[in-house]
Amino acid sequence: MAKNIQSLERAAAVLRLLAGGERRLGLSDIASSLGLAKGTAHGILRTLQAEGFVEQDATSGRYQLGAELLRLGNSYLDVHELRARALVWTDDLARSSGESVHLGVLHQGGVLIVHHVFRPDDSRQVLEVGAMQPLHSTALGKVLCAFDPVAHNDALEGQRRPFTARTVTLPESFESELATVRERGWALDVEETWEGVAAVAAPIRDRHGMAVGAIAVTGATERLCPPDDLGEDSGQGGATGPQVRSDLVAAVRVCARSVSRDIGNGRF
Template structure:
């Protein structure tokens, strides 16, 4: 059986070191504590920093644990459990709305679809579980951007990719829309990723009120919208489903 990979073992040791004792450590402190050459320690720290597991204070130059590691640590909720808790509510939402339902979670620089309920009609549809959707131009993505700082960090500074003439490509415009999403509690997207398609999404939280995913409906603009706006009854259905899933995960306060 092959032995442990040295670079990974050293990276794990650095993370454990930063997790205990002093909150921030300099390069020399990390290297001496683990008996590493400065060049080796710096290379590992830089890689961890690029992955979001470590952050460097711009003034002192010292290192501390990063937001991505914090997010992973707080994600005690397994994706399979999230999906299992959402199954009944997602099916109910599809029946009530007559539209496709997606359940998504933040993954790297996009939204990973972990559950997909087909639109309840006889049209041919393709299962999209495991596919990725953009953060900045989908209802699922905008909900996560509005509530999850890690998602916002993945967005970068732009300009963002344009999929249709309606896609928002300015980070400032996205931030302004996220403020509106937090104020009203839901997101909508009309033809920003796919022409002719509109979607409505809402946040799913766990018992600690952490954002763990989002649920949305997606369908033809003429069905989801009326007079240029998404239908209020569909918004209510999506929000009710998100609340129900969150309650099943232990988030009791709404």
């Protein structure tokens, strides 16, 4: 059996780290996270930087994913049927909701963002295509876990890290929330992953009725949620009864159903 090439494995690990964590990481952060010597990590980063896969901020010295990696990723995403079918619908959803829209799929135990429509205003925003989000705490992830057995198992077997005081970490609490998602057909994340950020998501189903992705509207909590209905912290169980604007729920569900219909789901 052929052995894996260690240098390539390490380079791939660096890229995954930069894609799944903070936007920019220092050399020490990268080396310690991957258990590498600083000299080894620096050599990998220099090579990736020379190829355009990694960029270094001139001021802070921190590293982030480079434009060449995004270009290669987009060459794949351009032929991704789900993304292609969703383009028009997600653009319309961002325009009507006034918020960011994300399209995510299950990938390596997390949610891979394959399409991102910016919030239609003049604020500074960062393109999140190619970023990874956790399964257990995001609206996209919870939708996938509720309707995809593989995602469900990945979330149960993985580490359910508490990102905020509202993050659901206990297995029984997580299963209870997924049961609610299945019952109502959509998922909610109110400050469970990022402070001040809320999202609502709905599943995209293929011609066989299988959940192949999810669409979410994401924005500031004060815009997505009624101010008096954020609920109380429940320690290990997330928020008790947080609410989201009903018009956003309806809009996300219509968008997801429209994409589902375009990829062959005749149910809608």
